[in-house]
Amino acid sequence: MKRAESTPQMRKTLIDNGLQLLNKVGYHDFSMRQVAAMSGVSHAAPYKHFKNKEDFLVAIKTTVLQSFMASLKEAVLQCDDNPRTRLAEMGKSYIKFMVENPEHMKFMSLTAQKNNIRVVDNHFEYQSDSPFAAFLKIANEYLQSVSANPESYVTDILSIFSVVHGMSLLIVEQSIVFEGDYMPYVSEMIYNRMRG
Structure with a gap:
């Protein structure tokens, strides 16, 4: 069954996984595609919540x-x-x-x-x-x-x-x-x- 990609819970999941990945690989090697894979969603799913990588990083920091x-x-x-x-x-x-x-x-x-x-x-x-x-x-x-x-x-x-x-x-x-x-x-x- 496909995971819902645009729910508030998915946004939280993406941020949580993004934080883990960022701590592991740093800013330079961080990618939204990797976060999507960690979250079990399509590579386009993060873009339903964040405009781009910079917007995603700001959301992680804010959280x-x-x-x-x-x-x-x-x-x-x-x-x-x-x-x-x-x-x-x-x-x-x-x-x-x-x-x-x-x-x-x-x-x-x-x-x-x-x-x-x-x-x-x-x-x-x-x-x-x-x-x-x-x-x-x-x-x-x-x-x-x-x-x-x-x-x-x-x-x-x-x-x-x-x-x-x-x-x-x-x-x-x-x-x-x-x-x-x-x-x-x-x-x-x-x-x-x-x-x-």
């Missing part, structure tokens, strides 16, 4: 970022108004999401050069719609709440973000393997990086 950002926002909304707790929960959610969605982590590493964070004259330059922007907002609120010296904000934020992003990478790449629940370690490490 990855939206799901990740939703996870971070949900973590903050579910905790109290204490800025320290909010930052810790966002950090924990960041790591948990990446560990549970390693293909997202690989994709974000693949596109990092286009979304890099720059430190210039003791302040950050970054894309306003990036996950780092969401992290930075909560981190700034926390540092203000503990009356940290604004001159140390960049160092403080880099210290916390390095634990969060670094642990995500180490666990996803299995450079560190935890027997049992890793979250108590993650939580303690994040809190140890914070003041107050």
Whole structure:
């Protein structure tokens, strides 16, 4: 039986398979024809959802970022108004999401050069719609709440973000393997990086 090629579910399937292929072969060798084959549909099927390869790649990036950002926002909304707790929960959610969605982590590493964070004259330059922007907002609120010296904000934020992003990478790449629940370690490490 032929698979329906123009349904919302097929679009999701194409994006999921596109993400896997992109992580495996990179941008240069990525092809919509290969994604169609992986999805069990005709080579024309992706064009019912995406204008061209560039449009397809944008859809993959948008899907990855939206799901990740939703996870971070949900973590903050579910905790109290204490800025320290909010930052810790966002950090924990960041790591948990990446560990549970390693293909997202690989994709974000693949596109990092286009979304890099720059430190210039003791302040950050970054894309306003990036996950780092969401992290930075909560981190700034926390540092203000503990009356940290604004001159140390960049160092403080880099210290916390390095634990969060670094642990995500180490666990996803299995450079560190935890027997049992890793979250108590993650939580303690994040809190140890914070003041107050």
